[in-house]
Structures are given as C-alpha cells and as structure tokens.
Amino acid sequence: xxxxxxxxxxxxxxxxxxxxxxxxxxxxxxxxxxxxxxxxxxxxxxxxxxxxxxxxxxxxxxxxxxxxxxxxxxxxxxxxxxxxxxxxxxxxxxxxxxxxxxxxxxxxxxxxxxxxxxxxxxxxxxxxxxxxxxxxxxxxxxxxxxxxxxxxxxxxxxxxxxxxxxxxxxxxxxxxxxxx
Amino acid sequence: xxxxxxxxxxxxxxxxxxxxxxxxxxxxxxxxxxxxxxxxxxxxxxxxxxxxxxxxxxxxxxxxxxxxxxxxxxxxxxxxxxxxxxxxxxxxxxxxxxxxxxxxxxxxxxxxxxxxxxxxxxxxxxxxxxxxxxxxxxxxxxxxxxxxxxxxxxxxxxxxxxxxxxxxxxxxxxxxxxxxxxxxxxxxxxxxxxxxxxxxxxxxxxxxxxxxxxxxxxxxxxxxxxxxxxxxxxxxxxxxxxxxxxxxxxxxxxxxxxxxxxxxxxxxxxxxxxxxxxxxxxxxxxxxxxxxxxxxxxxxxxxxxxxxxxxxxxxxxxxxx
Numbered sequence: 001x002x003x004x005x006x007x008x009x010x011x012x013x014x015x016x017x018x019x020x021x022x023x024x025x026x027x028x029x030x031x032x033x034x035x036x037x038x039x040x041x042x043x044x045x046x047x048x049x050x051x052x053x054x055x056x057x058x059x060x061x062x063x064x065x066x067x068x069x070x071x072x073x074x075x076x077x078x079x080x081x082x083x084x085x086x087x088x089x090x091x092x093x094x095x096x097x098x099x100x101x102x103x104x105x106x107x108x109x110x111x112x113x114x115x116x117x118x119x120x121x122x123x124x125x126x127x128x129x130x131x132x133x134x135x136x137x138x139x140x141x142x143x144x145x146x147x148x149x150x151x152x153x154x155x156x157x158x159x160x161x162x163x164x165x166x167x168x169x170x171x172x173x174x175x176x177x178x179x180x
Numbered sequence: 181x182x183x184x185x186x187x188x189x190x191x192x193x194x195x196x197x198x199x200x201x202x203x204x205x206x207x208x209x210x211x212x213x214x215x216x217x218x219x220x221x222x223x224x225x226x227x228x229x230x231x232x233x234x235x236x237x238x239x240x241x242x243x244x245x246x247x248x249x250x251x252x253x254x255x256x257x258x259x260x261x262x263x264x265x266x267x268x269x270x271x272x273x274x275x276x277x278x279x280x281x282x283x284x285x286x287x288x289x290x291x292x293x294x295x296x297x298x299x300x301x302x303x304x305x306x307x308x309x310x311x312x313x314x315x316x317x318x319x320x321x322x323x324x325x326x327x328x329x330x331x332x333x334x335x336x337x338x339x340x341x342x343x344x345x346x347x348x349x350x351x352x353x354x355x356x357x358x359x360x361x362x363x364x365x366x367x368x369x370x371x372x373x374x375x376x377x378x379x380x381x382x383x384x385x386x387x388x389x390x391x392x393x394x395x396x397x398x399x400x401x402x403x404x405x406x407x408x409x410x411x412x413x414x415x416x417x418x419x420x421x422x423x424x425x426x427x428x429x430x431x432x433x434x435x436x437x438x439x440x441x442x443x444x445x446x447x448x449x450x451x452x453x454x455x456x457x458x459x460x461x462x463x464x465x466x467x468x469x470x471x472x473x474x475x476x477x478x479x480x481x482x483x484x485x486x487x488x489x490x491x492x493x494x495x496x497x498x499x500x501x
Contacts, residue, residue: 069449089386091445098445139443139457
C-alpha cells in the first residue's frame with residue numbers, strides 16, 4: 001500500500017482506502033489485471049462458501065430488513081470505461097440532484113441528461129463547470145431539465161431512472177452513466 | 181453541599197474539573213441558572229483562520245455575535261474550530277473573534293475534528309496540533325485527554341468524543357463512553373445524554389464514512405431503547421444542517437459555523453426538509469424540566485441587506501419516566 005495526497009483536502013490517503021478518511025472524498029484506485037483476477041477468485045470462493053452455509057442451515061428468524069426511505073436514491077455507475085468519477089444522488093421528495101466531481105480536475109461544458117435512452121437525449125441541462133471536491137458539488141432541481149421540445153421534466157409525475165453526465169476534461173470528452 | 185453549590189456557581193463563569201480527582205478524562209460542571217431554564221449552544225466547523233477561500237468569515241462572525249447575545253450557559257463546538265491545527269495563528273483568530281464570549285465568561289467545550297489535526301502527521305506525531313488545542317483551552321484544562329464530559333446542570337450530561345480516535349468496541353474511548361452512559365443512566369437526575377463528535381454517525385448517505393462513527397450508531401441502536409435517559413447525538417464535518425431519528429435517538433449534523441458550505445440532498449429520512457442549500461447556523465438548546473428543545477438558528481449573511489436570521493427547524497426531545 002502506498003500513500004498519496006488527497007486532491008480535495010491535501011491529507012495523506014492510503015491507496016487501499018475506499019475514501020479519504022479526512023474529508024470523505026471517494027478514492028479511485030486502478031487495479032492491475034493480477035489484482036482483479038485475485039479478487040475474482042476470492043469472491044467466487046466466498047460466494048461458494050456462503051451458498052453452502054446457507055443451504056445447510058435451518059432457516060432461523062429473519063432479521064427485519066431495514067428499507068431505505070423512499071426519497072433515498074444513489075446512482076450506481078452503469079457501463080464500463082474510463083469515465084468521470086462522479087457521485088450522484090437524487091432526493092425524490094425535494095426533487096434535487098447532487099452531482100459531485102471526484103476527479104482531481106474541473107469538468108467544463110457539461111451536459112446532464114435525465115432518462116436518456118437510445119437516440120433519445122431525454123431531459124437535459126447544461127452546467128458550465130463542476131469543480132472537484134465535496135464542497136463544490138452541483139445541486140440541481142430535476143424540474144430545470146428540458147427535453148428537445150422544450151418541455152420541462154415533471155418530477156411529480158415522472159421518475160428519474162438514469163442520469164448521464166458528459167463533460168470536457170483535460171483528457172478530452174468524458175462521460176458518466178448512473179442508474180438509480 | 182454548600183461548597184458544591186459554590187463551586188457550581190463559580191463554574192458558570194469558569195468551568196472546572198470537579199471530577200479530576202479520579203484518573204481518566206475530566207468532567208466539567210456548568211450550573212443551571214436559578215430560574216430553571218438552561219440554554220446552551222452547539223455547533224461546529226467554524227474554521228477560524230486567516231486563510232482565504234476556506235470559510236465565510238462574515239457568516240462566522242455574525243454567528244459568534246448572535247451566540248454572544250444569547251448569553252448561553254455554555255458553547256459546545258463539534259470540531260474544526262480552526263482550519264489548520266498546526267497553525268497557532270488560527271487559534272489566535274479564534275481567540276480574537278470570540279473575545280466577547282470570554283468577556284461574558286461563557287465556557288467553550290470543544291471536540292476534536294480533523295482540522296484540529298490538520299498539518300500534523302497522524303501516524304508519526306500529532307502532538308504539535310494537540311498541544312495547540314490543549315493550550316487554547318488551558319482554562320478547562322484538557323491536557324492530556326482527547327475526550328471528556330460536561331454536566332450541564334443535573335439533568336444533562338454531554339459526552340465530548342474524538343471521532344478521529346478509535347470508537348470500536350475494544351477501544352479505550354468506547355469503554356469510557358459505555359461506562360459514562362451506564363453511570364449516567366443509573367443516576368436518576370440525568371434525563372438527557374448529548375453525545376458530541378465531529379464525524380456524524382447518521383448523515384446524507386452520499387458522504388462516505390470517515391472513521392468509526394458508525395460504531396456509535398450501532399452501539400446506540402442496541403443500547404438506547406433500554407436507557408432511561410434520552411440520547412441526542414450532534415456531529416459536524418458536513419458543512420450544513422441535517423436532522424434524523426434512528427431507534428429513538430436524535431441525530432443532528434451541525435457543521436454550518438462558517439466553513440465553506442456543502443450541499444446536501446436530505447436523504448435517508450432527513451427530518452428538517454430544508455430547501456436552502458447554504459445553511460450557516462448554530463443550534464440553541466433549551467433545557468426545561470423534562471423537555472429539551474432544539475432550535476436551528478440560521479444566518480443568511482448579506483453585506484447589502486444586512487444579515488437575515490430565521491429559525492427554520494425546531495424539535496423537542498421529551499424525557500419519559
């Protein structure tokens with residue numbers, strides 16, 4: 001494990017850390033193919049042991065699952081590739097999107113799209129700059145997004161299922177796809 | 181009894197460690213005023229500093245002035261009092277900007293935050309930063325401890341934690357915390373336990389956990405239902421305000437003391453439902469009999485129109501026999 005400087009707060013962060021322990025900034029790690037295959041082998045073995053244990057046990061009283069409140073929606077990255085390091089959430093009660101730039105550089109000329117699918121761009125909104133760091137996260141009302149005909153997204157009747165972000169970066173145009 | 185009364189009266193203007201005779205972190209006492217309503221203030225992330233771009237100094241100063249006018253019995257700061265813990269000038273800025281608190285004799289009880297340790301190597305030597313912190317609160321005194329307790333009147337015990345130090349079940353701080361809670365719960369006079377720590381155990385889930393703060397929630401979820409006293413947890417670190425309820429415990433995020441604002445989504449059952457993205461604020465607590473009332477006092481600083489003050493969130497925690 002090595003130490004590096006957190007681009008957000010400047011403190012030392014272990015390369016193995018999931019997030020900066022000082023400011024909470026997500027830590028992006030690049031894994032070698034050897035590391036990845038090792039993780040995959042361990043995961044398969046663990047899954048096998050878990051399935052065997054569960055199938056060999058009598059079902060006991062189940063712990064009540066704690067459901068997340070209905071307004072809680074954190075996007076899961078969909079698709080692969082070297083994209084933007086975004087952390088995206090949506091509050092379905094306040095109809096607010098929060099987009100956090102986890103890269104060490106600013107994103108510029110961004111286009112954000114709600115529910116884009118196939119050739120449909122869905123509902124879009126332009127954002128000039130999203131700077132890196134948790135204090136710089138963009139907070140956007142979903143009702144500010146409009147479709148190609150100029151119709152506004154109606155959060156009272158429509159669900160935000162996906163959010164796509166496409167921005168200019170020092171490394172060229174990059175994107176992020178998130179599914180709620 | 182008369183001696184204790186005299187000491188408590190003295191503690192209003194100069195807090196003292198009556199329980200220092202025992203080994204271990206000290207306990208400070210703040211006497212309740214004779215009329216029966218005790219008012220105290222809790223907030224965090226003030227970031228007193230001369231560094232540019234990391235805090236809103238006008239908002240911070242407006243909050244300090246408003247808190248002075250409240251004349252609270254005590255002020256509890258949930259960490260990140262300063263921007264750089266290794267810089268004595270930041271502590272000088274704190275002393276200078278809060279001179280009115282000192283003049284009025286309002287005791288300040290600070291928790292350690294990550295910025296108190298900023299500039300010091302956590303793995304090698306944090307002592308220069310800790311020394312600055314201890315020296316700034318020499319009157320309490322805190323040295324050599326990083327966590328401690330404050331009794332506010334007879335009925336509220338505040339446990340001030342260091343969330344950068346371990347809070348896992350086997351840790352020294354956790355053992356101390358559990359002992360304090362058990363002892364307080366067996367004292368019939370204690371109705372409320374307020375836990376103050378920098379990293380909030382419950383917060384907008386978009387923010388990753390920082391250290392062991394989740395262990396505090398796990399412990400309280402199991403322990404609080406069997407406690408006689410009601411538990412309130414106040415964290416900071418997120419530069420905004422949030423309020424949650426979990427397993428009978430009220431969890432607050434109060435990090436709007438002046439640090440650069442941080443937009444939150446108010447997810448996971450957040451109860452205030454505030455729609456303002458920037459929320460510089462402090463929390464005013466009033467303790468009256470079996471009722472503890474919390475009020476979020478919000479400041480919208482404006483050079484042109486003057487500071488606008490509002491109280492957009494209020495909650496009550498009631499003690500049940």
